[in-house]
Amino acid sequence: MASENVKTFTDADFGDSVKNGVVLVDFWAEWCAPCRRLEPTVNQLAADYNGRLTVAKVNIDENPMTPSKFMVRGIPTLLLFKNGDLKETVVGLSSKDDLSKIIDKHL
Amino acid sequence: MNTDRQVIIIGSGPAGLTAALYAARANLTPLVIEGIEAGGQLMLTTMVENWPGYRDGIMGPDLMVELRAQAERFGAEIIQGDVDSVDLSKRPFTLSVGKTRYTAQTLIVATGASAKWLDLGVDKKLSGRGVSTCATCDGFFFKGRPVAVIGGGDTAMEEAIYLAKLATSVTVIHRRETLRASKVMQDKAMSMPNISFVWNTDVVDIKDVDKGEVTSLVLRNNQTGEQSELAVDGVFIGIGHVPNTRLFQGQLAMHDNGYLKTHDGSRTSVAGVFAAGDVQDHIYRQAVTAAGSGCMAAIDAERFLAEHESDASSTAVSEARA
Numbered sequence: 001m002a003s004e005n006v007k008t009f010t011d012a013d014f015g016d017s018v019k020n021g022v023v024l025v026d027f028w029a030e031w032c033a034p035c036r037r038l039e040p041t042v043n044q045l046a047a048d049y050n051g052r053l054t055v056a057k058v059n060i061d062e063n064p065m066t067p068s069k070f071m072v073r074g075i076p077t078l079l080l081f082k083n084g085d086l087k088e089t090v091v092g093l094s095s096k097d098d099l100s101k102i103i104d105k106h107l
Numbered sequence: 108m109n110t111d112r113q114v115i116i117i118g119s120g121p122a123g124l125t126a127a128l129y130a131a132r133a134n135l136t137p138l139v140i141e142g143i144e145a146g147g148q149l150m151l152t153t154m155v156e157n158w159p160g161y162r163d164g165i166m167g168p169d170l171m172v173e174l175r176a177q178a179e180r181f182g183a184e185i186i187q188g189d190v191d192s193v194d195l196s197k198r199p200f201t202l203s204v205g206k207t208r209y210t211a212q213t214l215i216v217a218t219g220a221s222a223k224w225l226d227l228g229v230d231k232k233l234s235g236r237g238v239s240t241c242a243t244c245d246g247f248f249f250k251g252r253p254v255a256v257i258g259g260g261d262t263a264m265e266e267a268i269y270l271a272k273l274a275t276s277v278t279v280i281h282r283r284e285t286l287r288a289s290k291v292m293q294d295k296a297m298s299m300p301n302i303s304f305v306w307n308t309d310v311v312d313i314k315d316v317d318k319g320e321v322t323s324l325v326l327r328n329n330q331t332g333e334q335s336e337l338a339v340d341g342v343f344i345g346i347g348h349v350p351n352t353r354l355f356q357g358q359l360a361m362h363d364n365g366y367l368k369t370h371d372g373s374r375t376s377v378a379g380v381f382a383a384g385d386v387q388d389h390i391y392r393q394a395v396t397a398a399g400s401g402c403m404a405a406i407d408a409e410r411f412l413a414e415h416e417s418d419a420s421s422t423a424v425s426e427a428r429a
Contacts, residue, residue, distance in 0.1 A: 032244050033150040033168045037143075040187060060247070067248075071320060073341065074235040074245040091235030093143045095189050097205055 005046035007056040011065040014058070018081040022106050023054040027077045029061050034093055035076040041096045042078075045103070052107055082106050108184070110209045112138045114408050115202060117190050117354075118217035120147020121394045122384025124174040124183075125401030126215045126408075131181035133409045138211075139178070139185040140204055146171040147219050148348075148385075149394055151241045153269060158394055170394075195358045195377045212415070213379045213408040216355065216367065217401060220348035220385040220392075225257070229313045230344065237321025237341045238313060242266035245341070246273050252340040255280055255324055257310055263345030264292035270343065271299045278337060280305045282329060305337075313342060350386050364389060373404035379415075381407050 009017045009025060018025065026042045028035035046055035060067045060075060070079060070086065080088035080103065088102050114130045116123045119141035130137035149155065152167035179185060186204075194201040199210040222240035224230050230238045239245040242256075246269055254274045256267045259281035270277045279296070284306050286293050296302050305326065311334070312325035323338045350366045352359070360368040360376035366389045373381040383404040384397035 029247065031247075033146070034144075034241070034244055036168075037145050037150070071236060073237050073248045073320070074239050074241075075247075077235055089235070095143055095205075 005050055005055060006043060007054065009056045009058050009063075009066070011063040014063075014066045015084075017054075017056065019084045021054060021083065022052070022103070023056065023081045024103065025079045025081070026055070026057045027060050027067055027072050027075050027079070028057055029059060029075060032075050038076045038078075038093055041094075041099065044096055045099060048100070049103065049107075053103060080106060108186075109136075110207065111199070112136070112209065112211045113412055114138070114213050114215065114405075115140065115200075115209060115211035116215040116217055117202075118142055118147070118219055118351075118384065118386070119145050119175070119185065120171075120217060120219045120384055120397060121149065121174065122219070122386075122397040122401035122404070123147075123215070123217035124171070124178045125398040126217060126383055126405040127178040127183035127185070127401075128174070128181060129402050129405030130215075130408065131178055131183040133405070134182075135409065135412070137183050137215075137405075138209065139183055140188055140190055140202070140209075141185055142218065143189045144219070144221065145187070146175075147397075151243055152265065153243055155394060174398075190354060193354055193358065195355070195380055198379050200380065213381065213411055215373075215401075215404045215408060216359070216375070216380065216382040216386055217384045217397075217404070218351040218354070218386045219397075220350045222262075222344065223347045223349050225310060225313075225344060225346070227310070227313065229316050230342075232316050233313055233319075233321055236319055238344065239341065240344050242269045242343050245343075246270050249274050249341040251275055253278070253338065254341040254343065255337060255339045256343045256345055257281075258345035258347070259283060259286040259288060260345065260347065261288045261292050262347070263343075264288040264296045266343045266345045267296050267302050268292070268299060271296075271302050274341070275301065277302045278305055278339065279303070280308050280310060280324070280326065280337075282309050283307065310342075348385065348392075350389070352386060362389070373400060373407045379408075379411055381411075 078090040113135045114137040116139045149167035154164040156164040188204040191203045202209045253276045255278045307330045315322045367382045367387040369387045381404040383400040
């Protein structure tokens with residue numbers, strides 16, 4: 001289920017894409033059942049924070065370099081960047097409220 | 108959405124969704140609060156070969172999609188979210204999900220069980236950095252690398268078999284001398300050339316927290332006390348489950364191991380609260396027994412409502428007056 005507020009990043013554009021502002025990146029794959037569970041939460045965050053937070057997804061099958069660069073060894077993993085710096089790593093499933101608290105710290 | 112309900116079901120595994128199916132067919136329009144781990148443990152499995160009626164097996168996640176659709180077909184309402192607190196001191200029971208409050212004349216607890224961690228502290232720190240409780244989620248990252256699996260039950264064997272197809276080697280570390288896993292799973296694991304077993308051994312440490320990735324395990328033979336180190340890039344924990352009962356502490360009677368106590372079918376220590384599935388079953392723990400107990404809970408809830416119809420309507424009248 002695609003959401004209009006959620007972008008798609010790739011290995012090619014990742015570095016530039018997280019350079020500005022607060023960016024939440026969801027690492028996922030088709031075969032990952034927990035990733036599918038997290039997807040609606042991520043989509044809702046994108047809608048709630050529209051304009052204040054960039055939300056993007058990285059398909060790890062198609063983009064193996066980026067997860068390896070950030071030592072992602074399990075999915076779903078969410079990384080939060082602020083002006084290019086990695087600020088938060090959230091592994092596994094979390095509730096929308098818990099994720100909001102983590103995001104709010106950096107806005 | 109109507110937040111005053113005849114039946115609320117917490118959990119959306121085989122127990123919760125079967126309870127929803129039966130309650131929906133009894134015209135009770137149940138509300139299912141699915142929880143963070145929606146779909147339950149079957150969402151993390153691959154082929155389920157012991158669910159009756161599928162001679163060739165069915166994929167766990169596919170089975171849950173079917174169960175969910177079947178419950179919805181008859182009018183069950185399923186919402187995302189995790190219950191933050193419950194008040195079971197009086198009927199209707201109150202539940203909080205984020206900022207929303209729900210009330211329920213009857214409650215079916217089907218919150219299941221979650222994977223147990225090692226209790227080393229370091230395993231959680233390295234979660235997603237090489238330590239995992241889900242081979243089907245994270246096995247991908249260990250293609251062509253050596254990994255270990257901790258445990259000796261069906262979960263551990265399933266993880267080992269799955270990982271053996273990806274990893275160079277899979278070392279199963281078990282604290283006993285024999286496996287607890289079913290014969291079929293044992294034979295399958297034993298037949299794979301790149302799975303080896305280390306018996307009578309505990310994991311005492313996982314390295315390397317400073318590097319932020321798994322590099323090795325420190326092992327201790329529990330017969331001889333001898334310590335050794337095993338170099339691996341990933342470690343998968345399959346040592347069992349803990350029931351998700353924290354929400355009900357002090358409100359529902361539990362066994363010493365934290366599982367909910369039930370009596371006379373699915374009844375808990377509070378009248379009107381029923382429990383189904385792994386949250387109350389530390390013996391069988393099968394998808395099909397969970398589904399069976401979900402059915403029992405729905406029927407018990409339906410009968411309870413019928414018996415208490417008069418006091419439910421009197422509550423409604425007094426609320427209408429107030």
